[in-house]
Amino acid sequence: xxxxxxxxxxxxxxxxxQLSSVSSxxxxSxxxxSxxxxSxxxxxxxxxxxxxxxxxxxGFAACMVEDSTIIWSKSYGLADIAxxxxxxxxxILNIGSISKTFTATAAMQLWEKGLLDLEADINVYxxxxxxxxxxxxxxxxxxQILTHTSSIIDGKAYQHSYSCGDPTVSLQEWINDNLTTEGxxxxxxxxxxxxxxxxxxxxxxxxxxxxxxIVEKVAKQPFNQYCREHIFKPLGMKNTGWFLHEIDTxxxxxxxxxxxKENRNxxxxxxxxxxxxxxxxxxxxxxxxxxxxxxxxxxxxRTSVRELSLFLTAMMNGGELKGNKILNKATLDKMLxxxxxxxxxxxxxxxxxxxxxxxxxxxxxxxxxxxIITYLFFHPTERKGVITFQNNATDETSEIxxxxxxxxx
Numbered sequence: 001x002x003x004x005x006x007x008x009x010x011x012x013x014x015x016x017x018q019l020s021s022v023s024s025x026x027x028x029s030x031x032x033x034s035x036x037x038x039s040x041x042x043x044x045x046x047x048x049x050x051x052x053x054x055x056x057x058x059g060f061a062a063c064m065v066e067d068s069t070i071i072w073s074k075s076y077g078l079a080d081i082a083x084x085x086x087x088x089x090x091x092i093l094n095i096g097s098i099s100k101t102f103t104a105t106a107a108m109q110l111w112e113k114g115l116l117d118l119e120a121d122i123n124v125y126x127x128x129x130x131x132x133x134x135x136x137x138x139x140x141x142x143x144q145i146l147t148h149t150s151s152i153i154d155g156k157a158y159q160h161s162y163s164c165g166d167p168t169v170s171l172q173e174w175i176n177d178n179l180t181t182e183g184x185x186x187x188x189x190x191x192x193x194x195x196x197x198x199x200x201x202x203x204x205x206x207x208x209x210x211x212x213x214i215v216e217k218v219a220k221q222p223f224n225q226y227c228r229e230h231i232f233k234p235l236g237m238k239n240t241g242w243f244l245h246e247i248d249t250x251x252x253x254x255x256x257x258x259x260x261k262e263n264r265n266x267x268x269x270x271x272x273x274x275x276x277x278x279x280x281x282x283x284x285x286x287x288x289x290x291x292x293x294x295x296x297x298x299x300x301x302r303t304s305v306r307e308l309s310l311f312l313t314a315m316m317n318g319g320e321l322k323g324n325k326i327l328n329k330a331t332l333d334k335m336l337x338x339x340x341x342x343x344x345x346x347x348x349x350x351x352x353x354x355x356x357x358x359x360x361x362x363x364x365x366x367x368x369x370x371x372i373i374t375y376l377f378f379h380p381t382e383r384k385g386v387i388t389f390q391n392n393a394t395d396e397t398s399e400i401x402x403x404x405x406x407x408x409x
Contacts, residue, residue, distance in 0.1 A: 041072050044403045048076055055394040056258035058285060059087035061305045062388040062400070064408050065378075068313045068321070071408065073305070079253040079391065081285055089306040091253040092239060093389050094290075095374045096367020099242075099301035100208050102311070104146055104349035106215045106227055108331050111142075115218050118143040125214045130179045133189040135196045142214070144198050145207045146348040147339050151197045152207040157185035162273055162370070164289035166243045167296060171223065174294035175213050178206060201343055205298040212297025223297055234324040235310045240303040244290055247302050255288040255371020256392050273370055285392075288371040299369060305387050312376060316383040336363050336380055353377045356402055360409075368393055375401050384408055 052060055058081055063073035075087040085091075110116045116125065121139035123129055130140060132151045144150035157178055167174075177183035178191045185191075191206055216223040224242040232240045241247045257267055257274075261282045268280055278286045292300055310321060319327030335348040345352040353362040364377030364385070373393050378385030386404045388397060 040407050041074070041404075044400065044407055045074065047403055048074075048400055051396065051400060052077060052390075055392070055396065056285070057390050057392045057394060058256050059091075059253060060388070060390045061087050061089055061091065062386065062404065063089060063305050063309055064404055065309050065312055065316070065385045065387070066408065067383050068317060070306075070309055072404075081254070081256070081287070087253065087389075087391075088304075090239075090251065090304045091389075092247055092249075092251045092302050092304050093253040093372055093374070093391065094255075094300055094302050094369060095308065095389075096299045096369045096372055097205075098308075098365045098367040098374050098376050099297065099299045100349050101315075101365050101376075102227060102231060102301050103208050103212050103215070103223075103297040104335070105231055105327060106219075106223070107142065107146070107211055108327060108335065108348070109230055110215060110218050112328060112331055116142060116214070118146070122210070122214060125218055127217070128176060128180050130210070132192040132197055133181070134192060134194060138197050140197045142211070143339075143348075145204075145211050147201065147343075147346050148203050148207070149198050149201050149340065150204060150207045151193045151195055151200070151202070152179070152204050152210065153191060153193050153202055154205050155185065155191035156187065158191075158206055158293075158295065161293040161295065162270075162291050163293070164273065164291050166245055167292050167294045169294040171209060171213050171216065171294060171296065175210055179210065201340060201346060206295055208298035209295035215297075231311075231326055234326055235307075235314055235321050237303060237307040237310055240301065240307050242296055242300050242302070244292070244302070249290065251304075252290055252302070253389070253391050255290075255369075256285045257288065257371060258392060259284055259286055270370070291370065299367065305389055308376065308387055312378060312385045312387060316378050316380065316385055332380075353401070354398070356406060360405070362405065373397050377401060377405070379405075 048060055059077040059079050061075040063070050073089055075089060077087050079085045079087045079091045119141050140150045155178060177185045193202055212223040215226060219226045259280050259282050264280055264282055273288055273291050275287045275289050280286055314321040314326055318329035319325055319332050336350055337347055339348060340346050350363045353364055362377040362379055367374035371391055371393055373390050375388045375397055386401055388401060
């Protein structure tokens with residue numbers, strides 16, 4: 001071997017050694033950054049465990065998203081107590097009123113195409129006549145529905161409409177029965193407030209059932225199918241749906257109530273929403289059945305923390321994820337802006353979260369139903385967001401959300 005060859009080999013080995021050292025240092029640096037990032041969440045980790053113990057929550061899952069990446073996530077406790085299945089980011093849960101943001105997205109997609117006018121009388125888009133009987137000459141608009149100012153309220157039938165399994169009444173039949181004069185639940189118009197449309201904000205679930213029906217009529221396809229084709233599929237939300245028959249129920253997180261001496265009688269009044277043979281023994285968890293209701297566009301999206309983070313990512317990135325656009329940025333900007341004079345929090349479906357300690361204001365939505373509480377909030381310009389799922393309906397989750405967001409800053 002010549003001297004020149006030996007020198008060349010020596011040089012190559014030296015370069016390889018240097019590259020190896022750099023790679024090793026880079027790997028160590030990335031590992032250190034990961035550990036440092038994770039250690040930031042140690043305090044909230046303790047807060048979540050204490051919160052679960054105090055509030056009797058079987059399972060809790062959360063994630064922080066920045067730009068298009070989950071920068072932190074963790075699951076705690078159990079998704080299914082009887083089968084000892086741990087909570088996970090991939091467990092499916094009905095997310096309550098966060099579902100309204102999907103219904104609004106569907107409506108705004110049609111608005112972008114010129115198929116819906118937010119200020120038009122909703123009767124333009126329906127084959128039924130809907131008016132507040134106390135103000136029959138004043139039209140109800142899509143803008144009013146999206147800002148909870150339509151004067152449509154949740155009547156007596158709504159609170160009794162929950163039942164185990166998928167709905168057995170169609171969305172069309174449900175809306176007819178509640179909002180039209182010939183409907184069997186109309187009852188003199190008990191789904192309408194005593195104030196004119198547009199004059200007062202009053203949160204309404206039934207109005208979002210109506211909005212889903214309008215999307216169904218204008219798009220000429222069932223509302224759940226429209227969402228699958230135009231929202232879930234483009235975002236890669238393969239395991240998400242509105243109905244139980246659309247998802248893998250073996251992955252469904254079980255909703256629970258914790259029985260105490262104080263709440264036992266109240267829980268027994270809704271015994272039909274629990275699994276057969278449920279034992280309402282004080283000091284124990286009792287499992288809800290997988291329930292639904294006909295007014296499903298207001299609260300029955302069933303998804304996971306991981307797949308909901310895809311929707312969140314799109315909302316933080318101008319309505320787009322991996323080249324798939326579900327809304328234009330200008331549309332999102334409109335939705336994420338205050339809409340009602342004198343109301344410091346209401347956008348188009350989205351609303352602001354109480355200011356954080358550093359005066360940061362987040363946009364998002366919460367969800368609550370028997371055995372579940374969910375949160376989704378984000379900062380549109382910082383492009384950071386938080387999602388939480390829990391399988392017992394309690395208060396004070398907002399404190400965990402605040403803590404998570406502030407730690408991420």
